Amino acid sequence: MKAGRSSVIACAMLVIALAIAEHGAVAQGQAEMIKIGMTNSFSGGLAQAASPVWRGVMVWQDWVNAQGGIMVKDRNKKMQVQVVYYDDETSRENLIRLYEKLATSDNVDFFFAPYGSGQTFVVAGLGDKYKKFMVSTSGAAPNIYQQGYKYIVQGIMQADEFGRPYLDMLAKVDPNHKKIAMIYEDHLFPKSVATLVKDVADKLGFQVVLFDRFPAGAQDVSAVLTRVKQLKPDHIYFMANIEGSIVGLRQMSELKVRARSIGILDNGMYYYKQALGGKLLDGIMGPVEWDMSQRYKGITLGPNNDEFLALHKKRFPGVEPDNHTPLGTNAGLILQRAIELAGTLDSVKVRAQFCSMKLTTLMGPQAWDCDTGLMKYPSEGGMPAIVTQWREDASTVTVWPPEFGDIKLLKFPVNKF
């Protein structure tokens, strides 16, 4: 009997040992990948702008894995990348829950932040909570990074840098016409841009005849545009998310709101031409993070524009990349370089690289403030925003700043609508 019981126990121990070994093997197999967790707004109010960023991340994943992965010195090998993602449905409640799931259940090594300043703000502290370094793909609002969190850096230019170039250009090309109406959507990103660039406008000597907001997601902005029309400004700066800008431009044309120039944010996005067409867009201008016409010299990491387009076409046939897509690719590239420099997957050491790291990708030169993780301004080697202008054939040209654009291409005054 005793021998029988011992046999049973031995068998049980053997089974348990095998199970652990197998699990260990699986776990070890999983540990060979660098797992990066993120959510994307595949649905909800920000889906139109967010999904291109996610596609950019996927393009980067394909690109880096095709190179063999990221070299991690303390493992003495290249490790492939796996991006784990969920649909946050543009819901703040989902964001927290999903990022916690990524941290605890999926055991990711790093995070990419969700789309946009508002959503990034919600999850910014989770990097600190779970000690997992987070790269913000598209959180331009500086207050995200001024909360004292140590595990997040900015992968896009700051909001005021984003909004400034349009005003710089106007001050240069049209110094005798300084009346400007500034309207913004009451959402974190456009609100951040508007609040910061109002100061810029004041310093550049603009007379801000109207500074007003409209509710986020509003379908009808005819009231505020009627006020703008009555004030007869020289320039209009309409700062909104893409959906808001589509509504605003259409209603400007309907109400015959006229100005020497009209600026919008995220100019050049595919969705504008899809919704509005080239004829309405002709002459509209504004800042944007990237444009196909923009080719930076001296790329130190990652694909150039043509390579990026080819990768995108392969991964997402029939889908056009837009101005937001390389934000996702860029986030991957800066994380990759930081890991390579750190030689480890330790989040503290990876974050520390941003104190001295500089690189140039297809989105331009980049450098960071060590304490806050904010992207530095272009004068300090940080990412620049550019100003592009639409043409009637629905193409765009880069017109500003002079080091990246051609002012001779600018159609001015536009005198729309």
Next chain:
Amino acid sequence: MDLLLVQAVANGLLIGAVYGLAALGLTLIWGIMDVVNLAHGEFVLFGAYLTFVLFSQRGAFGGINPLLSLLLVVPAGLVLGIILYRLLLQRVVGRPALTTLLLTFGLSILFNNSLLNWFGPDVRIVRWAQGSLVMGGVALPWTRLIAFGLVVLSSLCLFAFLQRTYGGKAIRAVMQDSEAAAALGIDTQRVLTTAFAVGTMLAMVAGMLVSVALSFSPANGVQFSVTSFVICVVGGLGRPLGAMLGGLIVGLVESFTGIFISQAYTPAMVSLLLIAFLLVRPAGLFGKVVR
């Protein structure tokens, strides 16, 4: 200032008419069967997307005219209403309010996510009749003028239906007293089916107008439902004239608030309007005051 005032009135009336038509369907359904249809906004979206699909058939400048698309939108709305009522709503009419709310809430989620899956989250615009009529400095977008005209026509048709046809009179009878109507030989189930079908159809016609006058995406479904709800309260439940007038009032409140105060406060002002009516005249403009 005078021009601004005229533009404010014009803006408010033109958009308010579209709101009113959207609410017309809801007030009819709510008034006759005491069902708060939380999927109402999605019915509006169905009409908008159907118009968009037809218009986009051969590209933006070769598609089916949105006015002609009514030939499909109207019957589609009636058929959808009949199917939904017979299959689902019929089972919950007369049940506790929570039951009907849950059912229509579930439908709202199902329909909204279906639209999201089929069409994606992109904002859509039907680029038709662009431009405006400018009269004395006041710009009147063609799309909104046409929408206003269609709302007037739809309202007259509905009025004629309710006043002059047996079906319409039967609907009014059931709305007043369903038991008495049944006792007089009116087939109440048939009447309720008809009312739900007409309400759905009106919502989809409103959606067609939204597609040309505004922009839309699946995310706007809730907004349409909420605005229609407010209008129903302002106008009085089951009162078509009240819905139209309520729509115009909401449109004017939004327009005047946006122009003379700030557009940022328009949702708050509409909410205040709702609260004011609930406190002062909960039956709405044309509802029966019960003492």
